[in-house]
Each structure stands twice: as C-alpha cells, then as structure tokens.
Amino acid sequence: MATAQFLALSSSSSASAAARPRARRAASSRVCAAGSALASGEPARRLAAEFDPAIPLASAVTPPSGWYTDPEFLRLELDRVFLRGWQAVGHIGQVKNPNDFFTGSLGNVQFVICRDANGKLQAFHNVCRHHASLLACGSGQKTCFQCPYHGWTYGLDGTLLKATRISGIKNFNKNDFGLLPIKVATWGPFVLARFDDSSQDTVDDVVGGDEWLGSASDLLSRSGIDTSLPHICRREYIIECNWKVFCDNYLDGGYHVPYAHGALASGLQLQSYETLTYERVSVQRCESALAEQEDIDRLGTKATYAFVYPNFMINRYGPWMDTNLAVPLDATRCKVVFDYFLDESLLDDQDFIDRSLKDSEQVQIEDIALCEGVQRGLESPAYGVGRYAPSVEMAMHHFHCLLHANLSG
Numbered sequence: 001m002a003t004a005q006f007l008a009l010s011s012s013s014s015a016s017a018a019a020r021p022r023a024r025r026a027a028s029s030r031v032c033a034a035g036s037a038l039a040s041g042e043p044a045r046r047l048a049a050e051f052d053p054a055i056p057l058a059s060a061v062t063p064p065s066g067w068y069t070d071p072e073f074l075r076l077e078l079d080r081v082f083l084r085g086w087q088a089v090g091h092i093g094q095v096k097n098p099n100d101f102f103t104g105s106l107g108n109v110q111f112v113i114c115r116d117a118n119g120k121l122q123a124f125h126n127v128c129r130h131h132a133s134l135l136a137c138g139s140g141q142k143t144c145f146q147c148p149y150h151g152w153t154y155g156l157d158g159t160l161l162k163a164t165r166i167s168g169i170k171n172f173n174k175n176d177f178g179l180l181p182i183k184v185a186t187w188g189p190f191v192l193a194r195f196d197d198s199s200q201d202t203v204d205d206v207v208g209g210d211e212w213l214g215s216a217s218d219l220l221s222r223s224g225i226d227t228s229l230p231h232i233c234r235r236e237y238i239i240e241c242n243w244k245v246f247c248d249n250y251l252d253g254g255y256h257v258p259y260a261h262g263a264l265a266s267g268l269q270l271q272s273y274e275t276l277t278y279e280r281v282s283v284q285r286c287e288s289a290l291a292e293q294e295d296i297d298r299l300g301t302k303a304t305y306a307f308v309y310p311n312f313m314i315n316r317y318g319p320w321m322d323t324n325l326a327v328p329l330d331a332t333r334c335k336v337v338f339d340y341f342l343d344e345s346l347l348d349d350q351d352f353i354d355r356s357l358k359d360s361e362q363v364q365i366e367d368i369a370l371c372e373g374v375q376r377g378l379e380s381p382a383y384g385v386g387r388y389a390p391s392v393e394m395a396m397h398h399f400h401c402l403l404h405a406n407l408s409g
C-alpha cells in the first residue's frame, strides 16, 4: 500500500537505539489508520468494477456516476492512482536557483519541493516533526524552513538544524527528526514527484522519458514538449466538478469544440483531428485553419494536446506551450493549474501575449461552465451511465480503462 510505504519512512540512517522505536511507532500508527480506511473501501472497489474495460468502445458504457461523486472512490483513487508512480507537480522555473522552493498538496499529502544550497533538487513532506504544523507556505526563496509554531528549523536538505527549548529532553537525536523525504526528479521542463518511494539515490535527478511517458516519450520530445521555454504566467481555477470531469472534457477528441468554443473552432481544422493512445499517454493533434492568419500566430500550423495519465495535460501550439494540472480537492471539486510558456523570440510582444492569454482564458471559462454543468448532471438521479462516440472519444475510453486497471488491481 503506497500510503504505508511513504509514511513509514525515516530520513535518518544514524538514529539512536532509544529514539528510533519511538519515531517508528508514531509512523506505524498512522499507517494502520490509513489501512483501516482502505479496508472499509470495499464499496469503492465494487464501484470501480462496474466499468468493464473489456467491452469494445463502440458497445461500451461510460463509468457510473459514482466514480465522479463518491468521496470513498476519491480516497481509493488517491491511494491507487495519485500516490503511486511519478506525478507532475510543477515546472523547473519554480526551483531554478538554490534556495527556491514551492509547496503543494495531493490528497492528505503536503509537500515542499526545493533546491538546496548545493543546487540539488529536494522534496519533503511539508510537516514539522515536532507537532505536525505545516512548515513552508506558498513559494519563494528561503535559506531554511523555520516552523511558524515553535520555531524548529530545517535546512533545505531536510536536516533538523535547530530544535528550540528542548533542554532536558531525553532519548532525542536531532538526526532522527529531519523532514521525511519524497522522491523527486525532472523530465524536460517538468518537476515530478513520487509519493510511494522516498529513496534519493538517483545519480542525477532526471527521470527517464520512458519511465514517465512510456513509448510516447519520443513523439512528445519531437513535438517540442521537452524544451524549456520561458514561463509567462500561472493561472489557477477552482472548478466545482470532480477532477475526471475536467480530464474527460479534454479527452473527447475535439467533440465539444464546435458547440462550446466557437472562436477556437474557427481557428482549427476539426476534420484533421487525430488521436493516438500509448501506455499512459494519449495524444490528440489538430491542424490550424490556414485562413485565420491571426490565429496561425497563436496556434501554429499544428496543435498537439498530450494527456499524461492521470491528470497532467501538455498543449503545444505555435510558439506556445501550456500545461494543465487537474488536482482533486474533494469528490466534487478540483483545482486546475495552468502554466503558460512562450518561445523566447516573442517575449517582447506584449500585445501578442495579452491577446493569446485572453483567447485562452475565454476557452477556460467556456470549459468551466461545461464541466460544472456535467457535475450537476452526474449528481442527478436521472443519470447512471452514458455512451462513447466511437470515432472521437477513444482517448477518454483509454483514460477510463487505465483508471479501472489501477483501481481494481
């Protein structure tokens, strides 16, 4: 069980005999708590099994609405999907220089990613070892993390540098109370973390493309997705829908574009839409409509939309790349983080940047309305399951099959 593995980890290899059992006991009691929650998660596993991936797309029904509304089902997803394997958590611009850091959360996991004084990328559970206060907040630059509660202070390599007012304490070894590590690496411009593996034994901190992206790695590299473009801005949206509603919307092969995104549809040749599926990745591609010269600037001649299971989307069009990370907040709410990157040659063209971001914002506003409408429909007693449009919704079906495999495995 992933939760058990990362909670049971200790950051020290030189614990004193007296202190080590105590630290271990604290961790293992939390593992048991997580275990019993999962043991009662049998209904969620039964819900997962209601979707049958063996039925061909043309005959298949979609997952039942409970996949999108049930809090127990989300707990199962967090344990089986999000807390296993590499997860996108940010971009390298956020930890470019020594002492840069950013924080985040996924389910009940609170994390901080930083670059220590030696330039090494590090990641830790963002939880003080004294009484569990969250430690770092937001993002920025720090030479150490001082807990806001009682002032325990940690280095950016996770070491406990100072435990305040502990005179008289017994059986305490500072080395046992460093921050608990999380495995971290990069691929192209992206920062990835693994919450089921705390080992920090990688020679360099670059994850192999195949390890994260499987056989789609080459295609994505060729599509210019691994290049480090300057970061322009970040936009975050809280959307009143299950995180998968946002992903499904992304994965419908352009089906909704002519109905919901009139302006965008006029800039794309929707008949050229193609969908490719790989192990954990699907790629949708579409050509731009040559008549729309203004949008050619923004969209380029071909747009590539890559979905990296479970929740990361990379969009490459013309000089732009944007990424969308759909983070579950609860069963019926998610946060979607958009990061925009632009080719260096256009950095001075503020009009172009403003126009492009405005167009993109318009598409997001339209998608948010769709997603929130779908969520309300999923919660209606009138809806149980739906159907797929076989010629366009292949990537969505692929996504549901991957989820089923993780949740029932």
Ligand code: FES
Pocket: 128, 129, 130, 131, 132, 133, 147, 148, 149, 150, 151, 152
């Ligand atoms: S909880 Fe962090 S110093 Fe007390």
Ligand SMILES: [Fe+2]
Pocket: 249, 256, 257, 260, 261, 363, 367
């Ligand atoms: Fe859309």
